[in-house]
Amino acid sequence: MAVFGLLAMAEEPILIGFQGPLTGPWAVEGDWALKSVQIVVDLINQRGGVLGRPLKLVVEDDSGTPRGGVMAAQRLVTAGVKFVVGTYGSSICMPSSDIYEEAGVLVISYGCTAVNLTARGLKYYFRTSGRDDSQARFFAEYVVPLFGAKRIAIMHDNTTYAKGVAEETLKYLKPAIDAGDVEIVYYDAIVPGERDYTPALTALRDADPDIWYYTGYYPEWALLLRQGKDMGLDWKVVRAVGSNACPISETVRIAGVDAVVGAMITQEPLPAFIKDKYPKAKEFVEAYEAKYGEIHDSPWATYAADAVYTIAFAIEKVGKVDPKAVADLLHSGQVIGEGITGELAFTPEGDRIGVPYSLLICNEKGETELFNPEIHGKLVGLEE
Amino acid sequence: MVTFVQQFLNGLTIGSFYAFIALGYSLVYAIMKLINFAHGDLFALGSYVAYSFLVWASAALTAALGLWGALAVAMVVAGVSVAIAGLLMERVAYRPIYPAGRLPAVVSALGVSIFIENFIMLVWGPRYQAYRSEFVPVGYFQIGELRISILQVVILISAVILLGFLYWLIEKTTFGAAVRATAQDRATAALMGIDFRKVIRFVFTVGPALGAIAGVMVGLYYRQISFSMGWIYGLKAFVATILGGIGNIPGAMVGGILLGLLEAMFAGYVSAAWKDVIVFAVLMLILIFRPTGLLGEKVAEKV
């Protein structure tokens, strides 16, 4: 009897909370993230868990809204969870992290890139993903010169995230604007959740841009591409570039291949493209495909998986299940371990160190590929 | 000038959707003085039913009847299924509760609305669905800089035909007179030998069926459908009903078209972000100064 009791205690699971949009407009991201997290939890448990204890997921849906986020966070806190992987969407991360901070719960977000999230002096908030300023910089300093674009259109949707990327882009374009090399011909916001964007697209067309950067989320981008195509816009002339919140597979599913061919996105690394680079990435992709079929094309879900690795490695290093000790370790800047997306290390503010960006394009078959001017040049009007 | 015509056409198209849904609202309200909040969700249901039907049967039907034929069949299927749903709804949720008063009936309607919305979410999933490219007609007419899609033309023509037919039915036929009489004074109409049950059946099949057809068209036009799209369209359609005058059936059609035009014009010329605010504000102003709506309510109030 006593032995049984001892065994049971050693087996007591470590609770890992998961917060994500399982319903609502970004349900697909939440679903992918949850699946990815589940895979990593399984992989870790197969190897004996953390400090000999298995990991156990406690899942809460925040429906992709600030209020949902607060309620999900509160539920996780009252459930006694000490470590949380969550969430997606900067405007949801913002209030949720306040709740976690107050309760002393460590939270690592996977899909929140607004710069100001780590400027609040929070001790328990970290992120495995990159930041808007890095993405904006990539667009301004790599993508724009790549196409020799002179007339630039920037469109956002007034959310924390999209507006943030748009403003950062302006910031990084400023030197070129001042030098007279480029000009912003369109800078406006659409209302997310609507159906009809023809008025905004008409205005965009009238502005005659070389390149159009939409910094919002994929449901709207899909509609914009569809309606833009129907209106006669051509992505060889007006290069359509979406943000890293626009997975091409989902966009194609909603808008249809013909509307998305030739459209590009600025994106952090996808699991399919890094699986040969990191052993954990290969393992992750194989395990995911074995359980769920084809691997997704979302960096956020991958970052969610890496958040679990971060927590697991950190607890092992610290030797106890204590959020404060783990937070101190993460703040120190040491490399905690190597995850799916490479080395896991954080700045004192909680940002991830070392996030690369790439330009991805939708090819004629609706697949996502790394942009290569030689192969894809004709899709975007880059003749040799 | 081109932009104006383009926006005008967009407005007419959106307005047609509203008109279809508004008609259903107006019919039910005229007969039962009940605001059927579940009506918008029936519209969404129609859209989803057609979507599933097309996914299942589109290939075979297109081969047999061509794309337009397949779409026509889908609309019939959606219309019939939703009409059945409408009849069921009336029998189960309204008829037993209606004698108890109007406010309980409104709560009941809200309950049905929640039920249908979540039913759709359970059956089809919380993710947005999209009408696949295979079943959406492409192609357009280009007149100078103006670009009109064939789909838009078909929607507008169908709207004219269907709404025109309904107008004729209600204003010019004997059965239509029965409907109007019931709307005006149910007791006297019953005394005159009008079968109330028949009128109810008509109202709860035609209204939802029209909503379903609008649902299919919205699915084809915008591609993206979600389980929550019912309530925003329902709300706007209700606004259109009031705009034209509650209980006024031609008024609902006018109200719908007008609302669509207002929306498109405001979105194009003033601000896309504020268009809904302006539309609702205009509505409030109209009601303050002309409370019975544009075409006026036909029911006098007894003291």
Place this chain on the structure above:
Amino acid sequence: MRGIIAGLRNDPRARRIAVGIALALVVAYPFFASAYWVDVAFYLGLYTLLGLSLNVILGEVGLFNLGHAAFWAFGAYTTAILNTRFDIPILALIPISALATAGFAWLVTSPIIHLRGDYLCIVTIALGEIVRLALNNDPGGITGGPNGIFGIDRPRIGGLVINTPTEFYFLVWIIVVLCAWALLRLQNSRIGRAWNYIREDELAAECMGVDVRAFKLLAFTLGAALAGVAGNLYAAKMMVVSPESFTFMESCLVFMIVLLGGMGSVPGTLLGALVVSLFPELFRPLASYRMLIFGIALVAVMYFKPAGMWPRRRATFRSVIGREAGKA
């Protein structure tokens, strides 16, 4: 159940004992419930407060208001803006939010107060949507757009910071009990009787010299003020306010609370709030099916109890005569 309610109606001593027991339960609850369920009870209190505020407008006067979330939002945002920009403490903002919301209500309902029935309904829906959309569009940069305003403080009393579920629970329920008491007294006053008269027969009331317009405005203003208080508490609890908390669906939920409980009935409103907020919680294990069942439950309650679960009954001559006869 009917026997209990009848008993409570007729015997003041029984009523006092019942109220005493209820209050004792309310005070004791957090000590034997888990943090999660205390949190749920907070939201129950909040929705009861909202229900009471709408009850004044819809229940007492019979004004068909389906845009109540607008007042709730106004109070919440007033608190949020004044707290985050000017560091005004939350508790001090309770009366300020109430007054501001009351003022707002007075301003917007004055031009529409003469509308009847369904027209008033549609105008209140429009109002609710206008407020929500305007908040979403971030006019003048003060409302924060779709993300809303975050970083709202917690309420403080001296050194005590109210941030645990239990503390919030007591805060909201103290306010609810005070409001319920005040509203019950109001029911038996001249104002309450005038309100009910307008609900039963507006034309007759006017003929009898009741200033219908003034009383209607009073109802809207008072209801809005209470909704403003609810907004303040909501803002302090969530630490963020955003437009998607104040949708038409929310207005519908509060509307349902009043109707499920019984129009003009204070205990009924509590029952209504119980159904609306407890239902999703109790049925959480059923996950997606729970809202389906909720929809069915609404229809069912209206079928079996169209006058509400605890309808309001006014004293009638018969009961007075009965008592007199009993004495003799």
